[in-house]
Amino acid sequence: MSADFRAQVESERPYLLRYALRQLRDPDAAEDAVQEALLAALAGGAGYSGQSKLRTWLTGILKHKIVDAIRRASREQPLAAGDEDDAGDFDALFDRRGHWQDPPQAWDDPDGALHQKQFLTALEACLAALPANTARAFLLREHLGMETGEICKDLGITPTHCWVLLYRARMALRLCLETNWFRK
Amino acid sequence: MMLSCKEATRLVSMGQDRSLGFAERAMLRVHLAICRGCGNAARQLEFLRRAMARLAEQDGTAER
Numbered sequence: 701m702s703a704d705f706r707a708q709v710e711s712e713r714p715y716l717l718r719y720a721l722r723q724l725r726d727p728d729a730a731e732d733a734v735q736e737a738l739l740a741a742l743a744g745g746a747g748y749s750g751q752s753k754l755r756t757w758l759t760g761i762l763k764h765k766i767v768d769a770i771r772r773a774s775r776e777q778p779l780a781a782g783d784e785d786d787a788g789d790f791d792a793l794f795d796r797r798g799h800w801q802d803p804p805q806a807w808d809d810p811d812g813a814l815h816q817k818q819f820l821t822a823l824e825a826c827l828a829a830l831p832a833n834t835a836r837a838f839l840l841r842e843h844l845g846m847e848t849g850e851i852c853k854d855l856g857i858t859p860t861h862c863w864v865l866l867y868r869a870r871m872a873l874r875l876c877l878e879t880n881w882f883r884k
Numbered sequence: 885m886m887l888s889c890k891e892a893t894r895l896v897s898m899g900q901d902r903s904l905g906f907a908e909r910a911m912l913r914v915h916l917a918i919c920r921g922c923g924n925a926a927r928q929l930e931f932l933r934r935a936m937a938r939l940a941e942q943d944g945t946a947e948r
Contacts, residue, residue: 819935843940863897
C-alpha cells in the first residue's frame with residue numbers, strides 16, 4: 701500500500717468526522733465510527749478501484765459504520781411502547797375536524813436563506829433540539845439517504861412507527877425554522 | 885371523501901419517502917389546490933429537504 705494512498709485517506713478525516721457528527725451527534729461515537737471506517741479503508745485498500753472519488757468511497761464505508769453504531773444504540777435503548785404510532789404533539793396543531801388551528805403562512809424567500817451561514821446554524825440548532833430517535837430516523841433518511849424500509853429495520857421499529865418519526869421530525873423542524881428564522 | 889389538513893400533511897411527509905398511490909395523490913392534489921395553509925406547509929417541507937442537502941454540501945466544503 702502506498703504511503704500516498706494512506707496520506708490521501710487520512711486527509712479525508714476532517715470531512716468524514718463532520719459527516720459522522722451530523723448523524724451521530726455524539727463526538728465520541730463519531731470519532732469511533734470514523735476511526736473504524738479509516739481502518740477498514742486502509743485494510744481493504746485493494747478494494748478501491750479509483751473509479752469513484754476517494755471521498756465517495758470512504759463515505760460509503762463510513763455509512764456502514766454509522767448504521768452499525770445506530771443499530772447498537774437502538775438495541776440498547778429500544779423505543780418506548782408509548783412512542784408507537786403516535787404523532788403526539790403535532791395533533792395539537794389541528795382542530796377536532798383536522799383543520800389547521802393556525803394555517804402556515806408563506807415564508808419570505810426561503811431558498812435565499814440557504815446562502816446564509818446563520819440560517820444553516822439555525823437549522824443545526826433545530827436538528828439538535830429533536831428527540832434522539834426522531835433525529836436518528838430523520839438523519840438516516842435525509843443525510844444518509846437510506847430507504848425507510850431499511851431505517852425501520854435498523855431502528856427495530858414498524859414501518860408505521862418509522863413514518864410517524866419522520867413526520868414528527870419534519871413538522872418539528874418546520875415549526876422550529878418558522879419560529880427561529882422566518883418569523884423573526 | 886375529502887382529506888383533512890392533518891391527513892394532508894401526513895401524506896405530504898409520506899410522499900417524501902415512498903410513491904403515493906393514485907388515489908392518495910389525487911386527493912392530496914385537490915386538497916393542496918384549495919387549502920392555502922397546507923400548500924404553504926407542503927412547500928416548506930419540500931424546502932426542508934433542500935436545506936438538509938445544503939447542510940451536507942457545506943460540510944463538504946468547510947475548512948479543515
